[in-house]
Amino acid sequence: MKSPKSAPELLDQFYLHIRSALIETAAAFDRIQAAEGADSAWQDSRLEELREAARIIQEEEPERARRILELWSVKEEASS
Amino acid sequence: MKIIEPHVHMIARTVQDYERMARMHTVAICEPAFWAGYDRTSPQAFHDYFTHISEFEPTRAAQYLIDHYCWICINPKEAEDVAFSREVISFMPEFLSKPTVLGVGEIGLNKNTRNEMIIFAEQVELALKYDQLIWIHTPHLQDKLKGTRMMLDYLEGHGGVDPNRVCFDHTEEHTLPMLHEKGYWTAMTVYPVTKNSPERVIDLVEKFGLERMIVDASGDWGPSDPATLHDTLFQMRLRGHSDREVETLFYNNPCVFLGQSGKFKPQPTF
């Protein structure tokens, strides 16, 4: 079941949403960095996972959402 | 167009939600048995809860011309105590025979522990013994992928479970594909922050098609909103899909899955 909309139409439809999500993300990083205790928060592994997600967004490879959710999942044991 | 809300915990919602859903053309809703936000102190508390969702909520819903159905189970968040859970399971059959109870759910995993898995398996057996549909809760956030795989592996290894009679709920991009491929029903929950957004649900539908796909808002006692189901319907229309396709996802599909119970009254339009 393909999208009835073309890619340029989808870009028009979602451009402002994407822009908003990115500026909110940037501002939230700034907020955390500017506050007291920023050094320890900056070491939190959750922030590193968020940075890694931002890297995935920039890749050419598709299925970014799936790959980001996998990155945010507990690692499964090799056996059992 | 009529809408079905396949997952909402009305015990935690006000009458204004019934009113809003009625105004948004919701004609039937389903309430799976789940955690109350605190651990219940006795198995008897579950008996009272099951009575509430199978007898009282339908009368509240009826005032808004909404059919209320429910699912019965010991939920994964309270399944860690095996002996306690078995006491609850012992009186589930008396509820499964009630006219508005659709099956066993929402069973599943929370922290993916051994005990949770034992109680999950025992409730799958109960569902099979009483020929009931199964509604599965998949864990939250970072535990979702592992827990979904554990339950899928269990059901695939079991051999006696018909995937067409099982729905996995709260699926996302990383868990839906493996379930869809094996023939299970998959539900996508739209939450304001965690789980899916309306946009991502329609992305998944465009990628995997309409077959065996369900959408719900899972309104409960936390940050959630029954209207996110309707936001998703609107998103599907904005994305250019036909009314027929929209009706399939938000009305006919739940009718088909839930209709297998023999108790669900709304009929598909095709």
Ligand SMILES: [Zn+2]
């Ligand atoms: Zn629920």
